[in-house]
Amino acid sequence: MLFYILGAVSASPAPATRPAGAGKGEQTRAAILERAVDLASAEGLEGLTIGRLAAELRLSKSGLFAHFGSKQELQLATVAAAAARFSAEVIQPALALPGGTPRLRAIGNAYLDQVDQYAGGCFWFASSAEYDDRPGPVRDAIAAAIEAWIGVLAAEAAAAGLEDPDRFAFEFYSLGMGANSRYRLSGDRRAFEYARALLDRLPDPA
Amino acid sequence: MLFYILGAVSASPAPATRPAGAGKGEQTRAAILERAVDLASAEGLEGLTIGRLAAELRLSKSGLFAHFGSKQELQLATVAAAAARFSAEVIQPALALPGGTPRLRAIGNAYLDQVDQYAGGCFWFASSAEYDDRPGPVRDAIAAAIEAWIGVLAAEAAAAGLEDPDRFAFEFYSLGMGANSRYRLSGDRRAFEYARALLDRLPDPA
Secondary structure (H helix, E strand, O other), rough: OOHHHHHHOOOOOOOOOOOOOOOHHHHHHHHHHHHHHHHHHHHHHOOOOOOHHHHHHHOOOOHHHHHOOOOHHHHHHHHHHHHHHHHHHHOOOOOOOOOOOHHHHHHHHHHHHHHHHHHOEEEEEEEEHOOOOHHHHHHHHHHHHHHHHHHHHHHHHOOOOOOOOHHHHHHHHHHHHHHHHHHHHHHHHOHHHHHHHHHHHOOOOO | OHHHHOOOOOOOOOOOOOOOOOOHHHHHHHHHHHOOOOOOOHHHOOOOOHHHHHHHHHOOOHHHHOOOHHHHHHHHHHHHHHHHHHHHHHHHHHHOOOOOOOHHHHHHHHHHHHHHHHHHOOOOHHHHHHOOOOOHHHHHHHHHHHHHHHHHHHHHHHHHOOOHHHHHHHHHHHHHHHHHHHHHHOOOHHHHHHHHHHHOOOOOOO
């Protein structure tokens, strides 16, 4: 799991959702998982059964079983797909920028844009609230992906010269979750502005 | 719903979970709802069926149906009970203190203590993540209670003399959610310290 996000930070090629030259089976699998991530963001990962997803995609349950042998396998594949999407949309585009403040601002703004744009909101907010009290492989995969996200924030905050990068990582993680929650419950768009202010206060590079 | 939290702030007597002189039926109902709040904090409100709760409490389903006629009625009663508990434990004890910084620090610390102590974590974190995309009366009740919590934070921040009380309310709401999430997923207790720092930075009363 760490690979998906941290792999991106080390500037190695990220695992593409649809790898070039992948067979039709893999393309179908990737398309199914894209929809699964959206569905889980809105309705939760626990409700993501093979039957529910089959109905949504108008596929047969037996066809889905051919891709994912069990509900848990589907859930773990969905967490991995969400991490790959997060890497591709939030982290990868910022790697062209210098480390520290410029990259951290780009990553942070891309994250908030994503929270704003996706109809179901933040996959990680929804799934972490759902699984923090359900021990098992799904919880572990979610926790590892979030740990990696906190790690990226802290590493870039250190590169930006902050005295306490772990504190910054926690604060941005929290304001991002708070913006997701406030915007989705109340429609108050100031939440995004409040969260972006933390990025604005980062020290400008010399 | 606003009544439960804001009623406390206006220093009117809060609705007691077990009113003096209440009949045995009401006491039983209150005891059932206490357990329902804990269960929903850990496993979610959507999974809180009458059957699940009956099994947990070793009561008959028909007995529970006598108290709550439907799953939705049980869910709404659980949200109301969670709001009453929040008022009694987080807000009421602070009302003896002067408004502004002293009261806001007491409220904020009581909230973080509660997040730390309850086995299932914060009811509002869990239920808001679960319901932000499920329109209906349960979502509306959760949103109204959270709106009231934000309102309390903003009112006390204004009394403390902050220039932008809504920003403070959003920030504390976010750091509280973040502390709940980080502590429960990673066990990192620094999250509480980071969240409390926002309270420490409030202006001391003259």
